[in-house]
Amino acid sequence: MEFVQQLLEWYGKNARELPWRSDTSAYKTWISEIMLQQTQVEMVIPYFNRWMDQFPDIYALASADEQAVLSAWEGLGYYSRARNLHRAAQYVVQTFGGQLPRSSELLKSLPGIGDYTAGAIASIAFGEDVPAVDGNVRRVLARYFDVSLPARSHAGAQELWRLAEAHLPPGRAGDYNQALMELGALICRPKNPLCSTCPIAEGCRAYLFDLQALRPVTTRGKKTPHLTVTAAVIRRGDQVLLAQRPPDALLGSLWEFPGGTLEESDADLSACLQREIQEELGVAINVGQAFGRYRHAYSHFKITLHAFLCSLSPGVEPQPLEGQNLAWVKIETLPDYPMGKVDRQIARRLIGEDDNEALPG
DNA sequence: TACCCGTGGTA
DNA sequence: TTACCAAGGGT
Structure with missing residues (x-):
């Protein structure tokens, strides 16, 4: 099964113990995925733990004051995530009886849940066979398959999602998606990737051609005023x-x-x-x-x-x-x-x- | 589509 | 100091 078997095996041995991994309930998975958007794991952990004490379920969140929600989020940044989370909780309580939709497609109808987050929740919490392509997965796949299209372009994103879906092992999407992310975070890092200890270096085209630093292809940002x-x-x-x-x-x-x-x-x-x-x-x-x-x-x-x-x-x-x-x-x-x-x-x-x-x- | 949206860490 | 990056989404 190509690189996927080695990847899953590596993940089984090296997955970090994280607060949201001990219980993959839909609510905990949802909260963790929103907090993790553009935010590193170490930063999220204390916020996640405090959040679960303060808003232990979707009803507690839906009935909370927005100001209390924003205070719980203070310091994490991108505050629309907190406002969307609050709105979505109220919507789910009113419309779905407090049950988060189980499909990736329906999850996308909630504010704050896009392609990646819908795939992550659906695969991790509900076992749906859908990919979830985040920055880590983009980097791993762009290197492994030597994708030369700009990763954030429409064509590049389409290609990376296609590759993620093409190699998805049926019935194990949650582990597969998380394994790709974990590999990207721990081994296949943006700078100085640890190729010597990478479980899938053998088949990695970027490693073969020494192109790690050039994959994924990124475009120049403009100067910050x-x-x-x-x-x-x-x-x-x-x-x-x-x-x-x-x-x-x-x-x-x-x-x-x-x-x-x-x-x-x-x-x-x-x-x-x-x-x-x-x-x-x-x-x-x-x-x-x-x-x-x-x-x-x-x-x-x-x-x-x-x-x-x-x-x-x-x-x-x-x-x-x-x-x-x-x-x-x-x-x-x-x-x-x-x-x-x-x-x-x-x-x-x-x-x-x-x-x-x-x-x- | 490009731009807007926080904060902390790193080279 | 600056630029880049991090489990992205909305418009």
């Missing part, structure tokens, strides 16, 4: 002002210290902050002393954020001009509001934790 942004820590007594971000934006539905991007027309950082607050909240703020400089890389751009302690003149009340939720929050309750990394650093500094997180200057 670097923006300068400002944020206002507007204090009033023991409270501070938070704004909730739009649901479909970057860091959607998370809370932040209001502010925005420095523009050419801004004379300086203070002018930028005053303009942004005027636009978003309809008020003039008094910009006080600097409260830290933070660098951060998002998925497709980088920022340097300058935070400032600010105040409002007596009687001035901020307005949600862009339809956003606003909240005056006591400092000690800041941990209750889900935030992205930079805003969380600011919040922690306000509380008095991690006094040295901000960069000098």
Whole structure:
């Protein structure tokens, strides 16, 4: 059976013990697969364990507040995954009586489940004979079969799915898919693959031709822009002002210290902050002393954020001009509001934790 | 289709 | 420092 028998044998001996592998229930498999999207195993493990304590089944998830779901997700990134998970749970409870659909095709109808995740859940939890091609599988197959089409192109993806399906051992799709992924993660790594210990190196064309570094074929990404942004820590007594971000934006539905991007027309950082607050909240703020400089890389751009302690003149009340939720929050309750990394650093500094997180200057 | 969407690790 | 990568999906 070509390389598949060797692959399955290797997987049987070398599979890592992971929290979601001891019980391949549909719910646990689903949660783990969503968390694992674009996220490494070591990062997911503690989140998965906490999640199962907090939302042990689909009913607990469906009935939870979105804010609690986002807080459980805080730090994992790609927050639409959490919002989609929450929506999908409610949909499954309402439409399917709490039972996740058992077929790959139906699973794809749920928000947040695409081709890969549908194949993974259907094969691992329900035993359906369907492939699941993720970044690991793309790399393993592109090397083993020396696929020269760009892996992320339409034609390349089609070819890789075809290869995955063509070699799928009936009745063992779950192990087969996971074995390919495990091999990609542990042996057939993007850089410095461990070909000397690879169980299928013998038949690997990339190994034969020494093309490992050129497979899979990738295309150049564009350069990431670097923006300068400002944020206002507007204090009033023991409270501070938070704004909730739009649901479909970057860091959607998370809370932040209001502010925005420095523009050419801004004379300086203070002018930028005053303009942004005027636009978003309809008020003039008094910009006080600097409260830290933070660098951060998002998925497709980088920022340097300058935070400032600010105040409002007596009687001035901020307005949600862009339809956003606003909240005056006591400092000690800041941990209750889900935030992205930079805003969380600011919040922690306000509380008095991690006094040295901000960069000098 | 290309672009948007987080964060942490690595070379 | 920068670029790339990680169990991708939505639009």
